[in-house]
Amino acid sequence: MRFGAWELSVERAEGASPARVAVGALVAVALALLLASALFWTPEAGPWAAYRIAFGYAFANPSGLGATVHRAAYLLLCTLAFLVPLRGGLWNIGLPGQVYAGALAAFGVAFWAGAREAAAPGPWLLLMPLAAALAGSAVGALVGLLRAKLDLNEILVTMMLNSVLFWLVADFIKEGGALMSATAEGESFTLPQDFRPPLLLGLPPTAFLALAASVASDFVFSRTAAGYRVRTYGLNPQAARYAGIDPLRVSVGVFVAGGAFAGLAGYHYFTAVPGLYKIPTNYGYYGDLSFYGMICALIARGSAVGAVPMALMFAGLSVGGRFAQGALRLPFGVDYAILGLLMTTFVLSHLVDRYGFRWRRISPPRAARPQPEEAR
Amino acid sequence: MTREQHSAQATARPPVLRARGITKAFPGVLALDGVDLEVEEAEVHAVLGQNGAGKTTLMNVLFGLVQPDAGEVYLRGRRVRFRSPHDALAHGIGMVHQTRKLVAAHTVLENLVLGHPRARGLLDLHAARRELRSLCQRYGVHVDLDARVWQLPEGEKQWVEILKALYAGARILILDEPTSALTPPEVQVLLRALRNLVEEHGVTVLLVTHKLPVIRAVARTVTVLRAGRAVARLPVSEASDQELVQLMVGQEVALPGLPTDTPRGGVLLEVEDLCAYNDKGQLSLRGVSFSAHEGEIVGVAGVTGNGQDELAQVLAGLRPAASGRVRLAGRDITHLRPLDRWRLGMGYVPADRSEVATVAAFSLVDNVGLNYHFDPEICRRGLLDRGRLERLTRRILATFRVKAPHPYVQARHLSGGNLQKLVVGRVLSRQPRVVVAHLPTQGLDVEAATFVRGRLLEAKSRGAAVVLISEDLDEVFAVSDRVGALYEGRFVALVPRHQTDPETVGAWMAGLAGRDR
């Protein structure tokens, strides 16, 4: 639209400012919650009762708060598992699979150390998380390798591996599988006391690790050459090649790191969180929860520290949502419904900061100042 | 002005195509500002102008690809409004774009049929083949209808496009820079055919170009565009070259005299029988040998697609050599990785500045990092020294006259010329001993192009060996000490500039002069 020498237009505004990204993230979350409130509408309770109950349980109830924090650490590790490859332009939707791999490896070590019969203290406490991280990394390395060497679509490969690992877990904990509990069908044996990591302030060490790793991740991406190379590859693989950046090292590197975080997430949730200490029958539910990590990373736009409050909030939502579901007799899957809506509003917010209104003076074409998108 | 009136009076017939007051603004830029154009039946009408003068936008308006903000178009005296190319085609206007608009994976026949007004519902390829055969016969054109387009040489692809417009029933043909990708002999064939179309078949041709010889050869009338305005319309026979250039540029352009003679030193780059495959797995570099000396610019002319990409990429280490050797200052670097080459003093300016040489979403500082992330000055124990990188960027922006508000602006906001200055500045700031520059001035305006060439000459006088791969013969002759041409993956010849002339090299580019000479 033109007004004399001025014009108003809707254009793609590439590259949003950090403030705009933060506002976009908040708007996306708020909008998702607003949309979800329509789903939870019950005639007796009204739209906000569900949130009151959910957040009340998640953040004000002692047992609820504990569950929230444990889950937040899990989600944060999953966030990192998705975020690191994303900075390299790669989609790691293999989070559940890598979580299962981590859990299997940790329980494998415990089994090998004889945890099913007798409990003997040993180096297992360190070996278990290590094995979990390695197992996740191994799955990730395969994906990164196939991507870099043969240009295989990483979304397809990670998704296929999710199903493979899902059934492998079933094989180990069902119908007489090696890790099956002696007393209950369809779940793993419960870890004896000596195989459970010590708690600090009521939290397993993995929770602190997740926080530290978030800070480290932001530092690596902004200050180190390695982080710079990953970012370059993520934004423009051709330019990265020109700059002498090895695609193989980047894609294997980010998937190994991402896989390690997801493996640790599996370790954290199944072996380090009080109250569980086993792979339960409904392990698939926990695996799918890891997709919240994908949302956290996407909405935080690659900032791991920015994802911390996000992870805490989504953990509260999913823990509290499950509680509210029981209290208000809502259908199963409140937490997943919110997950789906969050993804939608994220996609929308992604658009909002790519388009914007521009108001400016029309200048003749030969103006002596830089003109955007001209003469490529 | 008087001349315009004069020519208007001389016009006996009414114009077949007339545009009045065409105005078009793009965000931030007024591309066309009240342009008038009058084209007579069965003439070649040239539209002359520099890059960015609005030529292509005007043609896109006439073809319905762009909707003007103001102004009218009249066809044979009747007002027309084209909402899409479809409308233009239905009115007998066809266009051949500067960039090829053909589906490379499809056959020639499929391309010709695509979008044809009568092609509705079922595809009748047999009937189309018959019609096209007779059409080819009438215009004396030979094109293999069953070949895949990607297999054809550029000249033939151009013919497919012209044929396509004629097949769709075009009587007015818009040709946007038709000679830019052709070799000199292909240009001659094209111009002859255009004359034939106009004289024998009564077709009207609207020819967009910035090349005076082309206009001289075929056009009867010329309209000159400058900065979005039509500044003159005059018969070609009445205008001198001098006058046309002045109209086009708007002022006297004095190109600075370029120093080219520096005493030549020892050999820095040696290439021996180099072969390489392209992305399709074909051997497209077939045994290239040459050397570049200290303080020398080797100009490699050639039409795109004759192995230039592969040569540049193999030298930079981005493509493996199938066989042969590359030595830098005596050291074999054939199998070294790109970074090791950079460290040894190789500098590479790739052809594609916005997709390969820079990251659009990165700040200028981060873009400078592309050539420095491995440099011990910037990267210590794995950590980037951002302060140093910023100071370095500021220095490059100042020395290479990059117009940018600040070093943290995103590269996507820079114009092509400024972006290229940044790339060249970044590469040369490393003081490379060997510079491979591929199409370093493509698409730049005269000022930026001259500046970039000047910097290459400066690098040479510093003692660097420069390999300049370019399609622009004038450029190659302006700066090179030795000139060669690539044809089908081989060097046709490589001789001192003084011993040859552009016509000869033009023939080499077309593969006319044998290697045996």
Added chain:
Amino acid sequence: MSELLVRSLEASTVFLLAALGELVNQRSGVLNVGVEGLMLFGGTAAFVVAKSSASYALGLGAGVAVGALLGGVHGVFSIRLRGDQVISGMGLWVLSFGLTTYLGSPHTGPLGLPPFPTFAGLSPFVHAGVLLVVAVWFVLSRTSLGLAIRSAGENPAAAAASGVNVPAVRYLCVVFGGTLAGLAGAAYTLSYNPVWNYNFLMGWGFVSLALVFFSMWNPWILLGGSVLFGAMWQLSLNPEYVLPGVLSRYVWRTVPFLVTVVTLTVISTPWFRTRWGLAKPQALGVPYSD
């Protein structure tokens, strides 16, 4: 044994329908990695509506409509707004996964209708699938609409310069793709396995996506691939037909997914690429703007 054959063909049909829609999508240049989501949503809608109305026809209509609608949403995002097609596709998948879990869970369990009618001993979806392959092949290779679709996927700028309305062609194809994905979901929940469960597909959509790559964008190869995968899928559920007693049934369940990865790997090797060429549409996944 013939029971196994019938079930295999029905499984093949679910793969085939979803993949055929995605194939047309991709031939026009639009990638939709969220096929699984469209199938989940279409399947759930079909199941819920059929269950509540006790009508297969209404259920089928609901599934197809939901699929078409979501395909259209993907179209708006990737054609009109020129967004990143992977983000949009993943968004649709997670949205569908999340919402169907919530909306479908009250209906968990069997459909509770008389079995889906059969035609010549097979579910009519099987016949529909084969007919659709013929139709898609014919349209793509023998009509000018097909030429327009293929050109839009190879070089949209060239198509537009020839007067093809590229956005319109692409919308048509994404909505068609969504419709078939919805149909595939309905074929699953109404006929193949009429029991609703949380995340009942568990990767069928992604396998279908892989099948499109295997097919080299050719509907006939896609038909063959779908039949093979359907058979393999059914065998992985009933390994006793092949190797009774060897390995646990859970390990067998991993086979189709592993085979998918291995096949993807094989067709991506340079050896294969140079011999078979890559029929991949050049402009696949690239937003088009004129």
